[in-house]
Amino acid sequence: MIPHSFLQDLLNRVDIVDVVGRFVQLKKGGANFMGLCPFHNEKSPSFTVSPTKQFYHCFGCGAHGTAIGFLMEHAGLTFPEAVNELAQSVGLTVPQEPSPMRGGFGGGRPGQGGQSGQSGEGGYAPGVSKAVTNALSDIMQTACDYYRKQLRSAPNAIQYLKKRGLTGEVAARFGLGYSPDGWQNLETAFTDYRDDSLVEAGLVIVSEKQDAQGQARRYDRFRDRVMFPIRNVKGQVIGFGGRVLDGGEPKYLNSPETPLFNKGSELYGLFEARLAIREQHYVLVVEGYMDVVALAQLGFQNAVATLGTACTPIHVQKLMRQTDTVIFSFDGDSAGRRAARRALDACLPHAADNRTIRFLFLPTEHDPDSYVREFGTEAFKEQVDRAMPLSQFMLNEVLAGKELDQPEGRARALFDAKPLLQALPANALRAQIMHMFADRLDVPFEEVAALCEVDARIAQAARQAPARKDRHLVTGIERKALRNLVMYPRIVAQLDEEAEQALITLTRHGELFEEVTTHARALGDAAEFQLLSDLLRNGANAPTFEEIFREILDYDENVRDLLMKNPEDGAVQEERREQERLVSEEMTAAILKMRFDACSERLDVLSRQSRHTPEELAEYVKLNQTRADMKRQLGL
Known part of the structure; x- marks a missing residue:
C-alpha cells in the first residue's frame, strides 16, 4: 500500500495546472483556470482547474479529482501508475507499506498488482530508468x-x-x-x-x-x-x-519488444479512441490497425486493435478501465473463430455481473471496413447490437461437435467446460452459465458444479445476487450519512469508537463506512474530499462511491463552490469549519437514529418470542430503558 502521508506530500509538490495543462489548453479565469473538458464533447468551456485547491471539476459531465485522478481518468493509468508518474516528475520514490484494510485499498484495482515501481502492463519495463x-x-x-x-x-x-x-x-x-x-x-x-x-x-x-x-x-x-x-x-x-x-x-x-513497447499489453488506437469509447459506452475490438483507421473514417471512432497477437488478460484489463462493454469483431473464418476463442479465454476472469462482453462474427468475405462500405453504417450498427453474448459463445464452444444424446458426448462437454467455469469469478453470471449447461446437458445443477469442481453454494447464492451496481444501493439515512462522511472526512476524528462501530455494524453497507473511516483516520487533519475521492475511486466499491461523488457535485452547489475556493482564505476556512460543525451534529443524530432502529428491531424480535431465558428478560428490560432514553434524545 502507498502511505497516505506520501500521497499528501506528493500532491503538495505537483501543480495540477501543469499536469492537466499537458493535455488541455487552459486559460486563466479569475482564481481558476478554464478549458474544454477532455472527458466529453463541448463547445463552451465548463472544465475548471483550481490551483489553490489542486482540484479539477467539470460542470458539464461531473468529472473531478486531483492530479492523480486526472491521470487515472484521462490517461487510463492505474492508481499506482498515476502516483508513480507524478512522483517521478518531482524526483520522488514511491514507498510501500503493508495494507491495513481487508480489500478496500491495496494500491491497485481489483485483480491488479500494487507495486508502484512498475506497471506490469504496457508501462515501462522494470529496471529501466x-x-x-x-x-x-x-x-x-x-x-x-x-x-x-x-x-x-x-x-x-x-x-x-x-x-x-x-x-x-x-x-x-x-x-x-x-x-x-x-x-x-x-x-x-x-x-x-x-x-x-x-x-x-x-x-x-x-x-x-x-x-x-x-x-x-x-x-x-x-x-x-x-x-x-x-x-x-x-x-x-x-x-x-x-x-x-x-x-x-x-x-x-x-516493432519488436523494447523497454517502451510490449505488444501483449498494448492496443492500437486506444489513445485516439478514448473519448469516443466514453461517448458510445462501448469499445469495438477489431483484428488490424487498418480496420481501426478505416472505421474511424466511417464514423466508428471507438475501435481499437490488438497488435498481431492474441487478446490477453492485460488487454481486457485496459479495455475495462475505459468502459464496461467490450465487443470483439472477428472474421467468420476459422482463423477468426480461433482468435475469438483466445479472446474468450482472456475475458473470463474479468466477466463481472455489471460488464457486457460480446462477440461479433462477420461473413467470411468481409472485414469491418468492407462490410460498412457495402452495407452502410446502420447495417453494421445492427450487427454490433446483435453480437453474441459471452455466455452463448462459451456454451457454443463447449457443446460444438459433441453428441449430447450420448454419455460420452455429455462427459466431454463437462470436461471442456471445467477450465472455463473455473476461470469465471464466483458471481451471478457464472451461476447462470452453469444453469444453462445443466439444462442443455439435462443433468442436475449440483452435478455440473461437482464435476467441474466449482463451489455450488457460491454459484447458487450468486444466482440471486443483484448486479454489482445495485449491490450497494445505499438509501435513506445511510446514504446521507455516507455522503456527509465522504464530503467532510475530518468529522471522523470527532467520532468515538462506539459511534464508528455503529456505522460499520448497524448499517446495511458497513464495508462502505469502514472504507471511508479507515482512509479518513489515516489522512488525519489533511483528510479532504479531493484526495479521499481518488482513494475511494481506486477501491473495490468504486461504482457506489462514484454515485456519491456525482450526487455531491451535481446537487450541492454550496459544497461544489467551497471545493474551488482558496483554502488559505480566512473566510473560507471559517465557512468550512461551520459546515463541518453542522455536518458533525447531523452525523451524531444519524448514528443515534441507527442505534434506535437497531434497538427497536431487537426488542421486536424478543417481544415475539413465547418464552425467554433469564438473560433475554434482562436484555429486554435494558433495551427498553435504552430505547426510551434515545427516543427522548431524538425528540420522538
Missing part, C-alpha cells in the same frame, strides 16, 4: 515526424491510403507516415545513425555482416511501408506497425 525511457520516447517521436514528412512525397503510399478510402484528416489524426524504400533512410533523421538507442528502440537492425571499416552493418527495420504509430495511453509513440504496399511479406510488421 526514467532518463532512458524519455530518451527512447524522443527517438520514437523523431522517427514518427520523419515518416509523416516522407508520406507527403510518396505518391504510391498516398494512393494506397486513398484506395482504402482514407482522407488526409484521418491520416493526420492517427499520425500515419511512410518509410521509404532503401536501407538507411533514417540516417537523415538522426545525427548519429550508429547510436545504440536506435537499435534499442527497434528502429534499426544490426547485421552479422561487417562494413569496410570492420563494424557491424546497420539497416532500417521498416522499408517501403505505410507506417502506423502505436501510442500508449499518454499519447507517446512507443512503437510502429508497418503495412507493405505490394505483395511482399510480412504483410504487417510491428
Whole structure:
C-alpha cells in the first residue's frame, strides 16, 4: 500500500495546472483556470482547474479529482501508475507499506498488482530508468515526424491510403507516415545513425555482416511501408506497425519488444479512441490497425486493435478501465473463430455481473471496413447490437461437435467446460452459465458444479445476487450519512469508537463506512474530499462511491463552490469549519437514529418470542430503558 502521508506530500509538490495543462489548453479565469473538458464533447468551456485547491471539476459531465485522478481518468493509468508518474516528475520514490484494510485499498484495482515501481502492463519495463525511457520516447517521436514528412512525397503510399478510402484528416489524426524504400533512410533523421538507442528502440537492425571499416552493418527495420504509430495511453509513440504496399511479406510488421513497447499489453488506437469509447459506452475490438483507421473514417471512432497477437488478460484489463462493454469483431473464418476463442479465454476472469462482453462474427468475405462500405453504417450498427453474448459463445464452444444424446458426448462437454467455469469469478453470471449447461446437458445443477469442481453454494447464492451496481444501493439515512462522511472526512476524528462501530455494524453497507473511516483516520487533519475521492475511486466499491461523488457535485452547489475556493482564505476556512460543525451534529443524530432502529428491531424480535431465558428478560428490560432514553434524545 502507498502511505497516505506520501500521497499528501506528493500532491503538495505537483501543480495540477501543469499536469492537466499537458493535455488541455487552459486559460486563466479569475482564481481558476478554464478549458474544454477532455472527458466529453463541448463547445463552451465548463472544465475548471483550481490551483489553490489542486482540484479539477467539470460542470458539464461531473468529472473531478486531483492530479492523480486526472491521470487515472484521462490517461487510463492505474492508481499506482498515476502516483508513480507524478512522483517521478518531482524526483520522488514511491514507498510501500503493508495494507491495513481487508480489500478496500491495496494500491491497485481489483485483480491488479500494487507495486508502484512498475506497471506490469504496457508501462515501462522494470529496471529501466526514467532518463532512458524519455530518451527512447524522443527517438520514437523523431522517427514518427520523419515518416509523416516522407508520406507527403510518396505518391504510391498516398494512393494506397486513398484506395482504402482514407482522407488526409484521418491520416493526420492517427499520425500515419511512410518509410521509404532503401536501407538507411533514417540516417537523415538522426545525427548519429550508429547510436545504440536506435537499435534499442527497434528502429534499426544490426547485421552479422561487417562494413569496410570492420563494424557491424546497420539497416532500417521498416522499408517501403505505410507506417502506423502505436501510442500508449499518454499519447507517446512507443512503437510502429508497418503495412507493405505490394505483395511482399510480412504483410504487417510491428516493432519488436523494447523497454517502451510490449505488444501483449498494448492496443492500437486506444489513445485516439478514448473519448469516443466514453461517448458510445462501448469499445469495438477489431483484428488490424487498418480496420481501426478505416472505421474511424466511417464514423466508428471507438475501435481499437490488438497488435498481431492474441487478446490477453492485460488487454481486457485496459479495455475495462475505459468502459464496461467490450465487443470483439472477428472474421467468420476459422482463423477468426480461433482468435475469438483466445479472446474468450482472456475475458473470463474479468466477466463481472455489471460488464457486457460480446462477440461479433462477420461473413467470411468481409472485414469491418468492407462490410460498412457495402452495407452502410446502420447495417453494421445492427450487427454490433446483435453480437453474441459471452455466455452463448462459451456454451457454443463447449457443446460444438459433441453428441449430447450420448454419455460420452455429455462427459466431454463437462470436461471442456471445467477450465472455463473455473476461470469465471464466483458471481451471478457464472451461476447462470452453469444453469444453462445443466439444462442443455439435462443433468442436475449440483452435478455440473461437482464435476467441474466449482463451489455450488457460491454459484447458487450468486444466482440471486443483484448486479454489482445495485449491490450497494445505499438509501435513506445511510446514504446521507455516507455522503456527509465522504464530503467532510475530518468529522471522523470527532467520532468515538462506539459511534464508528455503529456505522460499520448497524448499517446495511458497513464495508462502505469502514472504507471511508479507515482512509479518513489515516489522512488525519489533511483528510479532504479531493484526495479521499481518488482513494475511494481506486477501491473495490468504486461504482457506489462514484454515485456519491456525482450526487455531491451535481446537487450541492454550496459544497461544489467551497471545493474551488482558496483554502488559505480566512473566510473560507471559517465557512468550512461551520459546515463541518453542522455536518458533525447531523452525523451524531444519524448514528443515534441507527442505534434506535437497531434497538427497536431487537426488542421486536424478543417481544415475539413465547418464552425467554433469564438473560433475554434482562436484555429486554435494558433495551427498553435504552430505547426510551434515545427516543427522548431524538425528540420522538
